[in-house]
Amino acid sequence: MNKLSLPEILASILLFGLGVFSSWRGLFFAVKQEQALNDSEFYVALHHFMPIWIWGILMMISSLFLVGSSWLMPRRNWLFRWMLLLGGSTCSLIYLLMTSASLFNAINWLTPMQFATLSATCGVIAFFGGAEIYARRK
Incomplete structure (x- = not known):
C-alpha cells in the first residue's frame, strides 16, 4: 500500500466527509419521508418529481460510491476511478435537481x-x- 501525502490524506478525509454528509440526507429522506414532507415546500416539490424515499435511496447509493472511493484512494486502481466517476456524477445530478427544486x-x-x-x-x-x-485507456 502506498504511503499517502498530507494533501492526499486531506482529500481522502474530505471525500469521505462529503459521502457521509450526503448519506445522512439520503437516510433522512428514506426513513423519515412523512416528516420530510411536512418540513418544507422544497421537499414537497422534490416529492412531486419523484417519491422522496427514492431520492433518499439514490443519494445513499451515490454516497456509498464516494465513501468507497475515499477508502480506495491509496490503491488508485480502476475501481477507485470508477467509484469517483459514478459517485460524483450521480451525486452531482441529484444536487443539481435539488438546486432547481x-x-x-x-x-x-x-x-x-x-x-x-x-x-x-x-x-x-x-x-x-x-x-x-x-x-488510462490511451
Whole structure:
C-alpha cells in the first residue's frame, strides 16, 4: 500500500466527509419521508418529481460510491476511478435537481446556493474520475 501525502490524506478525509454528509440526507429522506414532507415546500416539490424515499435511496447509493472511493484512494486502481466517476456524477445530478427544486421553494437563498456548490463539487470529482479512466485507456 502506498504511503499517502498530507494533501492526499486531506482529500481522502474530505471525500469521505462529503459521502457521509450526503448519506445522512439520503437516510433522512428514506426513513423519515412523512416528516420530510411536512418540513418544507422544497421537499414537497422534490416529492412531486419523484417519491422522496427514492431520492433518499439514490443519494445513499451515490454516497456509498464516494465513501468507497475515499477508502480506495491509496490503491488508485480502476475501481477507485470508477467509484469517483459514478459517485460524483450521480451525486452531482441529484444536487443539481435539488438546486432547481429549491430555487422557488426554499426558505431562503442559502439552500439553493449550498446545493449548487455541492453539485459543482461532485461534478468536479466525477470529472477527475472520468479523466483518469480516459487517460488510462490511451
